[in-house]
Amino acid sequence: MRRFIVNRVLLSVVTLVILSIIIFLGAQILPGNVGRKILGPLADQKSVDALNAKLGTNRSLIVQYWDWISGVFRGHLGNSAIQQRPVSAILGHAIVNSAKLALLAFIIVVPLAVLGGVYAALKEGTVRDRLISLGGLSATAIPDFVWAVVLIVIFPIGLGVFKPVATAPPGSNFFEQIYYLLLPAICLVFVLFGYIARMARAGTLEALDADYTRTAILKGLSQRVMVRRHVLRNALLPTIAVIATQLGYLMGGLVVIEVIFTYNGLGKALFEAAQKSDLPVLESGVLIVGIVYLVATLAADILYSVLNPRLRLRSAS
């Protein structure tokens, strides 16, 4: 057990180092002269040199990489190349906003999708099962910006409820903020429902098929008790993994939804940095997105192995 966790943590660290090198090379090498890329072809050489000196992009690559990566772990991300603000202030604000939206979406979609998946599995092969499974998957396949457009056309424009903009006016209270966030959150429910319901359904089917469930039936347990005590617990295990991988998408991958709903989350911050070639914001932001994903999947794997009695017993014996 402990060996599994240590191995898993080490692998994540290696992946993180490779990821940081890929991001660094992508952001620093590919554009060639960073100062020139930011200021454009018309700027004179002197100001390009000055910007490169200010950003430190005239130093050797290894020095630059070490400076950047050690700064990330000390919380010093340097300054934005465009805005006169530290990168940490821009990204910190964006992360909090993304987390709010992700949390609201999870609170709505996870219970809904787990219930839907378990229900579909209990009714396997019926019309209701197909409706949930196929409907969920089709909803997932549709791009998120299509959902955003369709929902805005139906609700704020057609019915006059919810807001097409997700950022509440300054000074709004907690409930007003949630009201503004509801439409993008519903959008995410459509995108995520299919993934989570499919895993919950598959997990339930497997549990229903297992020996311990047969024993429970033979013991004479009622279906309700059997589902609650034996099936649900096992069915939820694979669901945890999906939720973890989707966290990486919610924290930074929502570029389009955040742009359409004018919401200042991580995705929109990265998009704006990309538009303006603001490399300091872009590279640190992308690294943070990667860290969130790696930590979430790592936590899910460890939780999975702790919760799964088969893995737990194997290491104890």
Next chain:
Amino acid sequence: MTATVEPPVAEATVPEPEERSARREQIRRLLGSPIFVVGALIVLFWIVCAIFGPTIAPKDPYAVDPLHSLQSPSASHWFGTDDIGRDVLSRVIVGARGILIVAPLATVLGTAVGTTLGLITGYFRGLVDNTLSRFIDAFLALPTVIIALLAIVALSTSKAAVILVIAVVFAPVVARTVRAAVLQEREMEYVSAAQLRNEGTLYKLFAEILPNVMGPVLVEFTVRLGYAIFTVATLSFLGFGIQPPAPDWGLQVFEHYGLLSGGYWWPVLFPALAVASLVIGVNMMADAIAKAFER
């Protein structure tokens, strides 16, 4: 190239009767699946629009008419007109072309590179496999849109950049699937037989193992194609893909979504629904192909 690959032996390339009837059975099952047929019809519709778009379109998709801008759907403009008076229906029809060129090219490139990587990692295992797997993990840690943002800033915007970026993002995913299939195949007797015949490694990988993992490769290709359409539309929406004044769907949504709050929904909704229908069509085909090949 020809120096290392020996000419394939005749009997190895001709499928055995058994194998051929299995393939025919798969195709028969596909054509009998209503999901596949409906999906294929949707995709076919858009392919026809992509090829004959300018002829089918009722109006000139580029014709600007400021006097009739933002008119709601009517008999003369079924889908209404956009902010500079262009016919939305014509732009949706002609818009199929850009995305149906870029997305399949990106998918073909990504699948080819990914299949090669998967063959290599699955066959050699050990150090090569471990190193490549770490790189694949690193890539998979980022959402596609984010990688695309980073790469397109670095490479500047062009169709070629979009194709390249999507291919680079897809290759690791395809590689992972192919690798899993190769791990099973490499233990088969026909591989040992090739080993005994002293065949070159390239021959074993591409002439012996590759034909036997084509099922998973095809499934992965169709699934990826759906994602590629999704990604191209997203990048165009963000202004990093196909450039104006091309009537691209994602671009049309991007150009007009600001007008939504003013109640002008038609220049945004119709191209968005076009993207959705194409993605759903491809996914229905992918779903049916996966079912036909996995049994």
